[in-house]
Amino acid sequence: MIRVVLPAHLRTLAEVEREVLLALEGPVTLRSILEALEACHPVLRGTIRDPVTHKRRPLVRFFACEQDWSHASSDAPLPAAVADGSEPLLIVGAMAGG
Amino acid sequence: MSRVRVLVGTRKGAFILTADGRRQQWEITGPHFAGWEIYHLKGSPLNPNRLYASQTSSWFGQVIQRSNDGGATWEAVGKDFNYEGTPGTHQWYDGTQHPWEFKRIWHLEPSLTEPETVYAGAEDAALFRSADGGQTWQELAGLRAAKGHLWQPGAGGMGLHTIVIDPTDPRRIYIAISAAGAFRTDDAGATWRPINRGLKSLYELPDPDAEVGHCVHRIAMHPSRPGVLFMQKHWDIMRSDDAGGEWREVSGNLPSDFGFPIDVHAHEPETIYVVPIKSDSEHFPPEGKLRVYRSRTGGNEWEPLTAGLPQQDCYVNVLRDAMAVDSLDPCGIYFGTTGGQVYASPDSGDHWAPIVRDLPAVLSVEVQTLP
Numbered sequence A: 001m002i003r004v005v006l007p008a009h010l011r012t013l014a015e016v017e018r019e020v021l022l023a024l025e026g027p028v029t030l031r032s033i034l035e036a037l038e039a040c041h042p043v044l045r046g047t048i049r050d051p052v053t054h055k056r057r058p059l060v061r062f063f064a065c066e067q068d069w070s071h072a073s074s075d076a077p078l079p080a081a082v083a084d085g086s087e088p089l090l091i092v093g094a095m096a097g098g
Numbered sequence B: 001m002s003r004v005r006v007l008v009g010t011r012k013g014a015f016i017l018t019a020d021g022r023r024q025q026w027e028i029t030g031p032h033f034a035g036w037e038i039y040h041l042k043g044s045p046l047n048p049n050r051l052y053a054s055q056t057s058s059w060f061g062q063v064i065q066r067s068n069d070g071g072a073t074w075e076a077v078g079k080d081f082n083y084e085g086t087p088g089t090h091q092w093y094d095g096t097q098h099p100w101e102f103k104r105i106w107h108l109e110p111s112l113t114e115p116e117t118v119y120a121g122a123e124d125a126a127l128f129r130s131a132d133g134g135q136t137w138q139e140l141a142g143l144r145a146a147k148g149h150l151w152q153p154g155a156g157g158m159g160l161h162t163i164v165i166d167p168t169d170p171r172r173i174y175i176a177i178s179a180a181g182a183f184r185t186d187d188a189g190a191t192w193r194p195i196n197r198g199l200k201s202l203y204e205l206p207d208p209d210a211e212v213g214h215c216v217h218r219i220a221m222h223p224s225r226p227g228v229l230f231m232q233k234h235w236d237i238m239r240s241d242d243a244g245g246e247w248r249e250v251s252g253n254l255p256s257d258f259g260f261p262i263d264v265h266a267h268e269p270e271t272i273y274v275v276p277i278k279s280d281s282e283h284f285p286p287e288g289k290l291r292v293y294r295s296r297t298g299g300n301e302w303e304p305l306t307a308g309l310p311q312q313d314c315y316v317n318v319l320r321d322a323m324a325v326d327s328l329d330p331c332g333i334y335f336g337t338t339g340g341q342v343y344a345s346p347d348s349g350d351h352w353a354p355i356v357r358d359l360p361a362v363l364s365v366e367v368q369t370l371p
Helices: A008-014 A030-040 B141-145
Strands: A002-005 A019-022 A060-064 A089-093 B003-010 B013-020 B027-032 B037-043 B051-057 B061-067 B089-091 B097-099 B104-110 B118-123 B126-130 B160-165 B173-177 B181-185 B216-221 B229-233 B237-240 B262-264 B272-274 B292-295 B303-305 B323-325 B333-336 B342-345 B353-356 B362-370
Touching (some): A002 A030, A019 A030, B003 B051, B003 B333, B003 B342, B013 B353, B051 B104, B061 B104, B104 B160, B118 B160, B126 B141, B126 B160, B141 B181, B160 B216, B173 B216, B181 B216, B229 B262, B262 B323, B333 B362
Parallel strands (some): A002 A089, B037 B104, B037 B362, B323 B362
Antiparallel strands (some): A002 A019, A060 A089, B003 B013, B003 B037, B003 B362, B013 B027, B037 B051, B089 B097, B104 B118, B173 B181, B216 B229, B229 B237, B292 B303, B333 B342, B342 B353
């Protein structure tokens, strides 16, 4: 199972725990994970990426295995540790600063 | 005995305050949607348990929530706010044209006549309508044809924040937009015209009498006289007796005519309320005294209402959507502050007391009078 950690605002919106488990077939990419996540929790559609263009919202970040994947292609394979579930994909709200 | 339900939107969630008709003992629930900005909540006048909430985040975008049980439970409904056709452009800070971009919903206004119809005011400024209880939204794009290419956002964003429906003619709707002005439709939103004649913006616009560009903060109407409108502009309290055809200033003896909200007494169409703020650069009450001002003459002659309000060292603001009146007798007046207080007066403003003191900054206050 793929593990996805959601930020607090999206947990309360989707009424889920900190970590969401997703079953995926095929390549494990940002696109395939987000499509599975939105299919399981339609209320999240549009909160992480634009619902039409699928462009990442500006203040959302994707971290995995201590790497920033925010600027990677959404079709790039994520690390094997994410694919085998030993590491989560972190969806993070960017720091507000201050 | 009748009850009241006060719907409070804040920077970090929504709160619902309820009391019986005496309005002395309050029950508070919330935060609903904790951590999210709740720009506005409003109930349907046709079905008071049907509530809508605008839930927004700079990080995660727009959500519209709907309740069918007075706010006990909620469901997310449609949030696809697509500008009609090619969105086009409006004036930008650097003098260029800039594409319309959806940012958030500032205000939700349920229809007075159709139970499943609700209007939504957006930033960047546009008016959307849903005929299915918020599941799907369609833009009333004729509004942006009213010289939209000349509208330019102010520092607070180009939000459509005021929607006032004529109770005698649902085809007539008034709206107001920050730094663009007031507009009216007489054909249910198909076509619109600016209604800004008489507004003067001496220091905000190169042409103080411009047809569009005035920073209207709020418009209020009494349902018994839908052609009489009261306006809190950036500066100036204004009044129109011909449905916005012409405005005249009624600021009179106010200590400052800058402010955000304006409202009308439920049973006295000539009694109006404002909260003077020192200036556009100092968004707090003059002299550190939080005073609601009441005019019983439709403007010009104002009296301060201070009993129960802090009269020293008070430096909060009261935002445009953060004042409301109930329809009990005597009329109750409510407002919320950026300091997190929600004040209520059960006697038309003569005496005030805080319902709650320590909420997040209050963005909006609405009240429902329930049987």
